[in-house]
Amino acid sequence: MTERRSPTIRRRRLGAELRRRREAAGVTIDGVAERLECSASKISRIETGHTSATPRDVRDMLAIYGITGPECEELVQISREARQKGWWHPYGAVLAGAYVGLEAAAHSIRAYEQQAVPGLLQTEDYAKAMIRAARPDFTAEDVDRRVSVRRARQSLLKEDDPIDLWFVLDEAVVSRPVGGDVVMRAQLERLVKAADLPNVTLQILPFEAGAHAGMDGTFAILEFPEPSDPEVVYAENATGGLFIEKSDELRKYVFIFDHIRAAALRPEESVAYIAKLAKEPLWKARPRGFMSI
Numbered sequence: 001m002t003e004r005r006s007p008t009i010r011r012r013r014l015g016a017e018l019r020r021r022r023e024a025a026g027v028t029i030d031g032v033a034e035r036l037e038c039s040a041s042k043i044s045r046i047e048t049g050h051t052s053a054t055p056r057d058v059r060d061m062l063a064i065y066g067i068t069g070p071e072c073e074e075l076v077q078i079s080r081e082a083r084q085k086g087w088w089h090p091y092g093a094v095l096a097g098a099y100v101g102l103e104a105a106a107h108s109i110r111a112y113e114q115q116a117v118p119g120l121l122q123t124e125d126y127a128k129a130m131i132r133a134a135r136p137d138f139t140a141e142d143v144d145r146r147v148s149v150r151r152a153r154q155s156l157l158k159e160d161d162p163i164d165l166w167f168v169l170d171e172a173v174v175s176r177p178v179g180g181d182v183v184m185r186a187q188l189e190r191l192v193k194a195a196d197l198p199n200v201t202l203q204i205l206p207f208e209a210g211a212h213a214g215m216d217g218t219f220a221i222l223e224f225p226e227p228s229d230p231e232v233v234y235a236e237n238a239t240g241g242l243f244i245e246k247s248d249e250l251r252k253y254v255f256i257f258d259h260i261r262a263a264a265l266r267p268e269e270s271v272a273y274i275a276k277l278a279k280e281p282l283w284k285a286r287p288r289g290f291m292s293i
Helices: 008-027 029-036 040-047 055-065 069-082 097-105 124-134 141-159 171-173 180-197 249-263 267-279
Strands: 108-113 164-170 201-204 219-223 232-237 240-244
Touching: 008 040, 008 069, 008 097, 008 267, 029 055, 029 249, 040 108, 040 240, 055 069, 055 097, 069 141, 097 164, 097 249, 108 249, 124 141, 124 180, 141 164, 164 171, 171 267, 180 201, 180 267, 219 249, 232 249, 240 249
Parallel strands: 108 164, 164 201
Antiparallel strands: 108 219, 219 232, 232 240
């Protein structure tokens, strides 16, 4: 399996390796900080992958742990790669770069979406309409930049080693005409086409399922090809999102996703339903002004 080269995942992996060696050496974070004359928070953020470490930082930390030679040089090289800029770097002002970096390295994503088609499957017109509605303060340039990012991210679907996607979409996602009739029909047709890919599985969670395990909100579980890179959950919210990495919380989200997909229509039923909606959309069947009745 070819590993996608993401500086985000290298920073995360480097931090885990440094933490493992510190613990094996019996040294505390405070002890490292004192020796390096820096703050304990800096060491902690390096170990959690939230801050890049310079090659000199890595050499100095490993010297404290008694690590030299090829093992040291390998980790120093990872630190160099972790400090490179990902393709998404120029768009840092318009997206959650940490998530895109993890997505770029992921082997698979399992996700539940309540309101919108996932970015990896959006058409350009749908993406524009959704962004404009969600962020009326954005300029046309802001919208175009975000759409460009979505297009670039979608290359993950058709690489030589494409990402595996399993999306469960609430029925609301395919029932609300984002961008109007023409735009939404085209989006539904895109979903049907995407489901033909061997690496994409789509399910619809119907309204009649009632209350379900995913009512707390949208989330994505990212899995990576290397055993040394543990899964991470990204729970989305209005201000960006939250990364969840604790093993007990990860297990909870895997449990929730399994229950959601069990309650959803089977993949073949889901795709047939989406195809039907593209021809006979629900928003066309509802009488105008029904909310005033």
